[in-house]
Amino acid sequence: MAEHTLLDDALIRLDEAAAHLSIDPDVIEKLKFARETTKVRLMIRMDDGSRKSFLAWRCRYDDTRGPTKGGIRFHPASTAEEVETLAFWMTFKCAVMNLPYGGGKGAVQVDPRTLSKAELERLSRAYIQAFARIIGPDRDIPAPDVYTNSMIMGWMADEYAQIVGQHEPAVITGKPISLGGSLGRGDATARGGYYLVRHLSSDLELVQTMRVAIQGFGNAGQNIGRLLAADGHKIVAVSDSEGAVYSGAGLHVDLLLDAKANGKPVSSTVGTSGHEKIGPDELVAVDCDLLVPAALENMIHDGNAASVKAKLVLELANGPVTPEADEILARQGTVVLPDILANAGGVTVSYFEWVQNRQGFYWPLEDIHDRLKTIMEREGREVWNVSREKQVTMRTAAYVHALGRLAEAIEAHGTQSFFTS
Numbered sequence: 434m435a436e437h438t439l440l441d442d443a444l445i446r447l448d449e450a451a452a453h454l455s456i457d458p459d460v461i462e463k464l465k466f467a468r469e470t471t472k473v474r475l476m477i478r479m480d481d482g483s484r485k486s487f488l489a490w491r492c493r494y495d496d497t498r499g500p501t502k503g504g505i506r507f508h509p510a511s512t513a514e515e516v517e518t519l520a521f522w523m524t525f526k527c528a529v530m531n532l533p534y535g536g537g538k539g540a541v542q543v544d545p546r547t548l549s550k551a552e553l554e555r556l557s558r559a560y561i562q563a564f565a566r567i568i569g570p571d572r573d574i575p576a577p578d579v580y581t582n583s584m585i586m587g588w589m590a591d592e593y594a595q596i597v598g599q600h601e602p603a604v605i606t607g608k609p610i611s612l613g614g615s616l617g618r619g620d621a622t623a624r625g626g627y628y629l630v631r632h633l634s635s636d637l638e639l640v641q642t643m644r645v646a647i648q649g650f651g652n653a654g655q656n657i658g659r660l661l662a663a664d665g666h667k668i669v670a671v672s673d674s675e676g677a678v679y680s681g682a683g684l685h686v687d688l689l690l691d692a693k694a695n696g697k698p699v700s701s702t703v704g705t706s707g708h709e710k711i712g713p714d715e716l717v718a719v720d721c722d723l724l725v726p727a728a729l730e731n732m733i734h735d736g737n738a739a740s741v742k743a744k745l746v747l748e749l750a751n752g753p754v755t756p757e758a759d760e761i762l763a764r765q766g767t768v769v770l771p772d773i774l775a776n777a778g779g780v781t782v783s784y785f786e787w788v789q790n791r792q793g794f795y796w797p798l799e800d801i802h803d804r805l806k807t808i809m810e811r812e813g814r815e816v817w818n819v820s821r822e823k824q825v826t827m828r829t830a831a832y833v834h835a836l837g838r839l840a841e842a843i844e845a846h847g848t849q850s851f852f853t854s
C-alpha cells in the first residue's frame with residue numbers, strides 16, 4: 434500500500450471539517466488541488482567561481498479570498514509536495530483569521546548554513562528573478578519561514594524593485610524596518626500564540642505557572658520562550674536541530690537566547706546553571722503543562738504521541754502533529770491549539786505590514802499589538818465556540834470556521850470556472 438503523503442494528511446482535515454457543514458462538493462473538490470505550482474532550477478555563482486544549482490518552488494494554492502500569501506523556506510529537505518501542503522495550510526490560516534488573502538508558499542532546496550552571506554544573497558535574488566512574474570502586491574506576497582529572515586526579505590524586496598523599476602515594498606512582508614517592515618513582525622508568530630493561550634486560559638483551566646517544553650528554538654521558539662518566561666512560566670526543556678536541554682527548576686532563557694544570538698546550539702549551555710542534556714526525542718515526553726512544537730512537520734506522530742504529558746499543545750510550527758497523533762492526543766485528553774490558528778500571528782502582522790506599505794502610513798508598536806490581540810482573541814473565541822457547539826477538537830473547529838468562509842467566497846465567485854485571475 435502506498436504511504437500517505439503530507440498533503441494526503443492535510444486533506445484528511447478538510448474532509449473532517451466538510452462533514453460538519455453542508456457544502457457544495459465542487460467547493461471541496463476545488464480545495465483539494467493547488468491552483469498553480471511553479472518549479473525552477475536556480476543557478477548561482479559560488480564564491481570559489483563554480484556554479485551550483487538549487488531546486489525552488491512557488492505555489493499559489495487558492496486565491497479566492499485575495500492574493501496568495503505565505504513564506505519562503507530554505508531547507509535541504511523541501512519538496513514540491515511540502516510546499517503545496519504549506520500553501521494549503523496558508524489558505525485555511527488566512528481564512529481562519531479573516532485576512533483578505535488566499536494561500537501560497539515557496540521554498541528552495543538548500544541548507545543555507547552551508548552558504549556564505551554573499552552566496553545567500555545571490556540565491557535570494559535569483560529566487561525573485563525566477564518568480565518575479567508570479568509574485569506582486571495584488572497577486573502573491575512572500576514572507577519569511579524556516580531558515581529565512583528579514584535580511585533575506587530585504588534583498589528580495591530590493592531585487593523585485595530593480596526588476597519592476599519602482600519602489601514596491603508591499604510585494605514582500607517581514608522586511609527590515611528600514612525598508613518598510615512593520616514593527617512587531619519579528620515576534621508576531623509567537624505573540625499571536627501567546628495571546629491565544631492567555632485568552633483561553635480559564636476555558637482550558639491552565640495552571641498559573643506553567644511548565645513549558647519548546648521544540649525548535651528559532652524565531653517562533655525563542656520568542657514564545659521569552660514571552661512566557663517574562664510572565665513567570667517555567668521553560669523546562671528546549672531543543673534545536675542539534676540537541677535538547679532540560680532543567681526541572683527552569684532553564685535560563687537569557688542564556689539560551691545569548692547562545693543562539695552567537696550562532697551556538699542550545700546544547701552549548703549544558704553544564705551551566707543546571708542545564709542538562711536530554712535526547713531530542715525525549716523533549717516531547719518531558720513532564721510539562723504546555724508543549725510548543727516550533728520546528729518542522731510530523732514531529733509528533735503515532736510513535737511518540739502517547740508519551741506526551743502536556744495537557745495543552747500550542748502548534749507554532751506548521752503541521753507538527755500527524756492525524757494519527759491527533760487521535761491519540763484527543764483520546765488522552767490533550768488539547769491541541771492547531772497551527773492554522775495558533776501560529777497565525779505571523780501572517781496577521783504581515784497583513785498589517787502590507788496595509789501600512791500600501792497606505793504609506795506606519796503604526797506604532799502598541800497599535801500593532803492591540804490589533805493582533807483583538808484578532809487572535811476574536812477568532813480564537815469563534816473557534817472555541819465551534820469546538821464546544823459541535824463537540825469537535827480545536828483543529829476540526831478551526832477548519833470548519835475557515836471552510837465556511839472559503840465556501841462562501843468560492844460560491845460567490847460562481848462555480849462555473851474555478852480560475853479567478
Ligand SMILES: NC(=O)C1=CN([C@@H]2O[C@H](COP(=O)(O)OP(=O)(O)OC[C@H]3O[C@@H](n4cnc5c(N)ncnc54)[C@H](O)[C@@H]3O)[C@@H](O)[C@H]2O)C=CC1
Pocket residue numbers: 577578579580581622648649650651652653654672673674675713727728729730749750751776777779780
Ligand atoms: N517565522 C514565521 O513567521 C512563521 C513560522 N511558522 C512555522 O514555525 C516553525 C518554525 O519556523 P521559524 O521559527 O520561523 O524558523 P527558524 O528557521 O527561525 O527556526 C527553526 C528552528 O527549528 C529548529 N529545528 C530544525 N529541525 C529541528 C528538529 N529536528 N528538532 C528540533 N528543532 C529543530 C532549528 O534548529 C531552529 O531552531 C515552522 O514550522 C514554520 O513554518 C509559522 C508561522 C509563521
Ligand SMILES: O=C(O)CCC(=O)C(=O)O
Pocket residue numbers: 502503504505523526574575576577578606607751776777779780781783
Ligand atoms: O507572514 C506571512 O505572510 C506568512 C507566514 C507563513 O509562512 C506561515 O504562517 O506559515
